Amino acid sequence: MLPDDRVYAYSAVLMGSPILLKLFAHNESLASRVFRLIKQQENILTVNRPHSDIMAINLAAGSHAVAVSQPVFTLIQRAKAVSLLPDSAFNFTIGPLVKRWKIGFSGNSVPPASDLQALLSLTDPRQVILDEQAQSVFLQQAGMEIDLGAIAKGYIADVVRDFLRQEGVEQALINLGGNVQTLGASHTNQENATPSGWAIGLKTPFAAADALIGVIHVVNKSVVTSGVYERYFQHQGRCYHHILDPRTGYPLDNELHSVTVICDDSIDGDIYTTLLYGMGVEQGLAHLANVPQIEAIFVTRDRQVICSSQRQFAFELLDDRYRLK
Template sequence: MTMNSYSVRFEMMGTFIDLVVYHPNGEQLIKEAYLQLQDYATRFTANQADSELMRVNQSAGIAPIAVAPDLFELIKLGKYYSEDVSTPFNIAIGPLVKTWRIGFKEASVPSQAVVHEKLALVDPNQIMLNEQEHSVFLRQKGMEIDLGAIAKGYFADQVKQRLIDAGVENGFISLGGNVLTIGHSPKNSNKAWNVGIQNPLSERGDVIRIVPLKGMSMVTSGINERFFEFNGQRYHHLLDGKTGMPLATDIASLTIVSKRSVDGEIWSTAGFLSSASQSIHYLNAIEGIEAVVISVKGDVMITSGLVEYKQHSTDIALLLMQ
């Protein structure tokens, strides 16, 4: 008996979103997932003046703002990982993101004076959380929380949970390269969703490895996703809260395989250390996190929980060691 599959692709949050659901009521479930994502997109964005998150940012240095429990939990999670100074993950990076505008037409290289001024505003320890009130207070005027490095993973996890609660046993959620799977693909003989890792040094569509996912998440961050060129120099969008400049690294892309997509999001930024080998060493020590790091020279490194094998003569897949 083959179960009906329902799939849809739409644009939201500046990216393409793909949903595939195997369920008799799939059409309705996909509509609900769309509305769920739309709700998150309007409340959690730093790009709309009237979003719930922007109310927090606009009240920086003025007053605490009570927010919905889900936004509070996400900010709390983000703050926790941001306070680890050994990684570049930082939800207080907003003022720098707004200054560089990488990914927008008006991207430009800010002066050292401006960078220096913004660096004083990207301290996650200045985000004050009140558990009782569910309120968030940014202690200095000009501070801004940016959830860009964590939100999509959180959204994907919430959509997945709701689909599972509705009885979905096989499904696929992709929020612009953030892939989260439910069960396996009934169409594939290897009983998995086969997801490719883009070669960051080549044309789009050139897949360097394939990862068969079953109920797992895969998130990729790269310096080739958003950047601009100025005076012959390329500036990518992953900013360093210590220097105010794009991260200095020999990593071209970092892919995380994990159970929850939000963890994949966190570590695909937090793992962006100054070298690929340093990143692999660091991520190897984190339980439940596997990684594929591709250096700017094209070297592919993997954490010890992944194993490589050739499926066909050219096709190299990465398997999670069970």
């Protein structure tokens, strides 16, 4: 390693987001292979292109089962299991509702209640039939659509982490736009030779892109944030954001502005940001008391920052308008 711990940054735009890779050695070839790997995964999992595995499943809804690769089948299995949890805010069959609202994709009006009610009947994860032997997926009703958008980035971030480890990389950071996965530490403290954590910014909701509530310090962890300020529109004084409640068809409405999850695997971060959003602060904290491998930071509308614990990270508050609890 260089004595000044120089970091080399590589960037690309993939999955509709700016992607950032940080390495401690100048290696454009490795960066290119990482971006190519992300592109390959995106092409398999996206619902925004006509020839992905997911689109093949959706286009065959109500007609026939579609065989998919083992990784895609395993990911769909995981998404279905989480969708079937009691009162789960995670639902991978929410595609028809997402498409109707179009929040973040030129949508700026509230659909009629009758439209949403009709589409709710197409969002039952129990109607996704999985055949493990054939590795096939069948959507029982025509018009059903699965959407892995709430889990794909985390999965891909973990695929990149594992690829970098296979390449012998011990220290790196990959940011897929809201999903950050880290390897090792960012550098070594020269005074005591101890590793120093990566510094991940926690964004201030509805503020400039570089405005931060604070900084999360982690080593070898994933940091995933989901917030109502990411994609939204205003209508008659109310904010309609992209985090939909699969139980009602409308955006989730509670005390939260954002949820950040710190854990080992980014796919778990993806899952838990959605689950915890649906639970809210009180229920979320009670749930996490029994899940020690998952930690979270809740940011509320009244500017509280609530950490479930700080066993796997350290949080540094920068904005004195917020209160750390």
